[in-house]
Amino acid sequence: MNDYLITVKNLIKTYGSAEVLLYALAGVDLNIRQGEFVAIMGPSGSGKSTLMNILGCLDRATEGTYILDDEDVSELSKVELADVRNRKIGFVFQSFNLLPRLPAYKNVMLPMMYYRAEDRPEAEEREMRAIKALESVGLGDRLEHHPNQLSGGQQQRVAIARALVNRPPLLLADEPTGNLDSRSSEEIMALIHNLHAQGVTIMMVTHEPDIAAHAERVICLRDGNIVSDGRDGASECERQRGAL
Amino acid sequence: MTFMETLAIAWEGLTLNKVRSFLTTLGVIIGVASVIIMLAVSAGAEATIAEQINSLGADLIIVGPMRGIPGASRTFVYEDALAIAESVRNIVGVSAEQFSTQNIKGGDSALDAISILGVTPDFPQVRDYELASGRFFSVEENDRKTKVAVLGYGIAQDLFGTQDPFGQQITIGSTRFTVVGVMEPKGVVADVDYDGRVYIPITVVFQKFTTTAVGSDRVRTVYVKAESREVMDSVIAQITAVLAERHDVDPSQPDFSVQTQQDIISTQEATTEAFRNLLAWVAGVSLVVGGIGIMNIMLVSVTERTREIGLRQALGARPWDVQLQFLLEAIILSLVGGLVGVLTGIGGAYIFNALGTMRTELVPASVPLAFGAAATVGIFFGYYPATQAAQLDPIDALRRE
Ligand SMILES: Nc1ncnc2c1ncn2[C@@H]1O[C@H](COP(=O)(O)OP(=O)(O)OP(=O)(O)O)[C@@H](O)[C@H]1O
Ligand SMILES: [Mg+2]
Numbered sequence: 001m002n003d004y005l006i007t008v009k010n011l012i013k014t015y016g017s018a019e020v021l022l023y024a025l026a027g028v029d030l031n032i033r034q035g036e037f038v039a040i041m042g043p044s045g046s047g048k049s050t051l052m053n054i055l056g057c058l059d060r061a062t063e064g065t066y067i068l069d070d071e072d073v074s075e076l077s078k079v080e081l082a083d084v085r086n087r088k089i090g091f092v093f094q095s096f097n098l099l100p101r102l103p104a105y106k107n108v109m110l111p112m113m114y115y116r117a118e119d120r121p122e123a124e125e126r127e128m129r130a131i132k133a134l135e136s137v138g139l140g141d142r143l144e145h146h147p148n149q150l151s152g153g154q155q156q157r158v159a160i161a162r163a164l165v166n167r168p169p170l171l172l173a174d175e176p177t178g179n180l181d182s183r184s185s186e187e188i189m190a191l192i193h194n195l196h197a198q199g200v201t202i203m204m205v206t207h208e209p210d211i212a213a214h215a216e217r218v219i220c221l222r223d224g225n226i227v228s229d230g231r232d233g234a235s236e237c238e239r240q241r242g243a244l
Numbered sequence: 245m246t247f248m249e250t251l252a253i254a255w256e257g258l259t260l261n262k263v264r265s266f267l268t269t270l271g272v273i274i275g276v277a278s279v280i281i282m283l284a285v286s287a288g289a290e291a292t293i294a295e296q297i298n299s300l301g302a303d304l305i306i307v308g309p310m311r312g313i314p315g316a317s318r319t320f321v322y323e324d325a326l327a328i329a330e331s332v333r334n335i336v337g338v339s340a341e342q343f344s345t346q347n348i349k350g351g352d353s354a355l356d357a358i359s360i361l362g363v364t365p366d367f368p369q370v371r372d373y374e375l376a377s378g379r380f381f382s383v384e385e386n387d388r389k390t391k392v393a394v395l396g397y398g399i400a401q402d403l404f405g406t407q408d409p410f411g412q413q414i415t416i417g418s419t420r421f422t423v424v425g426v427m428e429p430k431g432v433v434a435d436v437d438y439d440g441r442v443y444i445p446i447t448v449v450f451q452k453f454t455t456t457a458v459g460s461d462r463v464r465t466v467y468v469k470a471e472s473r474e475v476m477d478s479v480i481a482q483i484t485a486v487l488a489e490r491h492d493v494d495p496s497q498p499d500f501s502v503q504t505q506q507d508i509i510s511t512q513e514a515t516t517e518a519f520r521n522l523l524a525w526v527a528g529v530s531l532v533v534g535g536i537g538i539m540n541i542m543l544v545s546v547t548e549r550t551r552e553i554g555l556r557q558a559l560g561a562r563p564w565d566v567q568l569q570f571l572l573e574a575i576i577l578s579l580v581g582g583l584v585g586v587l588t589g590i591g592g593a594y595i596f597n598a599l600g601t602m603r604t605e606l607v608p609a610s611v612p613l614a615f616g617a618a619a620t621v622g623i624f625f626g627y628y629p630a631t632q633a634a635q636l637d638p639i640d641a642l643r644r645e
Contacts, residue, residue, distance in 0.1 A: 053639050056558070058557075058558060058638040058639040058642065059637075059638075059639040078562075078563055079562050079563065079564075082557065082560050082561060082562040082563070083560065083562070085557075085558060085559070085560050085638075086559065086560020087560070091558050091559075093642075097551070097555050097558075097642070099552060099555070101256065101260060110555075110556070110559050111559040111560055113249055114556070114559060114560035114561050114562070114565060115560075117246070162559075
């Protein structure tokens with residue numbers, strides 16, 4: 001048992017063939033403690049999303065080990081990975097990814113549908129939890145609204161409610177404010193802060209220094225490598241970029 | 245995720261695109277309906293054959309001109325029937341038959357285009373067909389070409405209503421006849437309306453209702469009733485010998501045919517079976533076409549909803565959850581198609597029967613059979629698209645536009 005929620009060693013992800021091999025991740029080592037709030041920055045194409053997708057068990061690394069919550073997930077089967085995503089990870093996407101034909105509360109109930117039978121709450125309990133989650137993101141009055149009846153900021157709040165409804169230890173957010181104006185962005189960041197305060201470990205990709213400033217730790221990627229990792233916010237990353 | 249929940253999701257997926265879902269099921273509807281109708285039609289045909297067996301009896305021998313031999317009908321004449329009656333042993337009776345269609349008048353009514361059946365006095369006995377009242381004409385009346393008539397039950401009703409027709413005069417064509425009897429009601433058996441005919445001496449048909457050209461004593465069919473089933477073979481041999489000699493032909497290549505009811509039934513059954521096999525193919529092919537339609541739409545649906553699949557996978561859907569969702573969509577499509585098809589099939593069989601197009605008899609077992617076939621089609625043709633969906637990589641699916 002160690003106190004790292006995430007331990008990544010020499011993570012490599014390549015695309016393309018042997019002749020034109022592209023290293024989207026070129027050997028990343030990373031430790032994330034339980035309860036940390038980490039921002040990931042870096043220029044476009046530096047491998048941020050690639051890293052997030054592997055950490056989220058949506059994609060597999062070409063090489064390297066990834067230990068999540070003391071479990072080596074590099075070795076897991078498709079079914080086991082589905083369970084890991086269900087129990088341990090909440091996702092917030094840049095493009096919200098809500099199902100348009102379902103009302104907000106049903107979108108929030110989705111992760112609970114895929115609970116394993118033994119520890120799955122009853123239908124009413126699930127609905128209650130979804131409603132509570134929506135209330136906690138300030139959408140108690142929008143339960144029955146469909147995504148196309150909600151603003152971008154509201155849709156992203158539904159997505160956050162969906163991510164937290166299973167109480168996962170890890171929240172992964174790839175540019176959660178990328179499609180939002182600054183006011184909605186601040187609302188979303190307030191919610192993420194809230195989750196962090198409740199002990200959820202947060203990893204968030206962003207391009208905006210103001211948004212990254214919310215995090216305790218900023219990791220800067222370039223060409224698939226970590227070029228800086230520290231507590232002094234976005235400035236180090238900016239300095240790196242300026243140095244080019 | 246429970247089965248019921250997956251079912252609900254699958255149902256939601258289908259109702260998204262109602263018109264498309266309906267059009268997709270059309271192939272299955274047609275397939276299932278044709279299975280039901282096919283079985284009903286062949287059951288109807290079999291019932292007709294069974295009635296024929298019962299109506300004619302197993303000890304009946306049917307003699308007629310050989311089909312497909314030019315001139316055979318010209319050489320098959322009344323004298324042949326008389327010769328059989330005279331020289332063949334172990335028989336109960338011989339009835340020669342010839343048809344004509346005439347307008348008739350009687351009482352206060354006139355009827356157009358009625359079947360006039362010229363027969364011989366043995367007719368009631370040979371064909372197991374009793375009289376309701378009066379008597380049948382006698383051998384003397386037949387020999388003397390007496391103008392007497394026995395009415396089918398329906399004809400008697402039409403002409404005379406509640407009046408007793410016995411002794412009344414009727415006109416057939418332009419000849420006057422005296423009514424001497426009325427046959428018992430028999431109805432329509434094997435497509436023959438016994439009640440709607442008039443029975444007169446066959447000699448009168450020759451005299452009045454056949455063209456005066458050569459061979460005006462041609463006979464269409466001669467029915468011979470054997471004493472028992474055991475003597476059938478011997479009777480057939482005797483008839484063949486008598487006719488071969490009279491026609492001066494080789495008995496192995498006759499210009500006449502001697503058949504039992506069983507022979508006729510066998511050939512009819514072969515026809516029915518060929519017909520049923522054809523229909524089975526049509527039904528099977530349309531079910532397969534329906535299934536391909538389902539598969540096609542399911543593939544489109546999987547492509548359209550790739551992002552949804554990716555999202556569900558990200559939220560924890562296992563491959564099987566996704567597979568079941570799409571498999572159930574296909575099965576729902578085919579079962580709804582099956583249900584509508586069953587109703588259409590039952591309705592169609594009923595309408596065919598009511599319109600008199602074709603005799604149909606619903607086969608109860610065809611309903612579960614058709615349902616089973618529809619479900620199988622759904623599983624079979626839904627499996628591939630559902631597996632495609634389940635095997636998508638979460639990250640590829642999520643990134644797809
Ligand atoms: N499926 C793929 N096939 C081939 N190359 C890929 C694929 N996915 C990513 N890449 C490449 O990997 C590199 C890293 O991509 P990634 O999406 O991680 O960048 P990013 O840091 O998230 O960029 P952005 O800020 O624009 O979102 C890029 O060069 C990209 O072209
Ligand atoms: Mg990215």
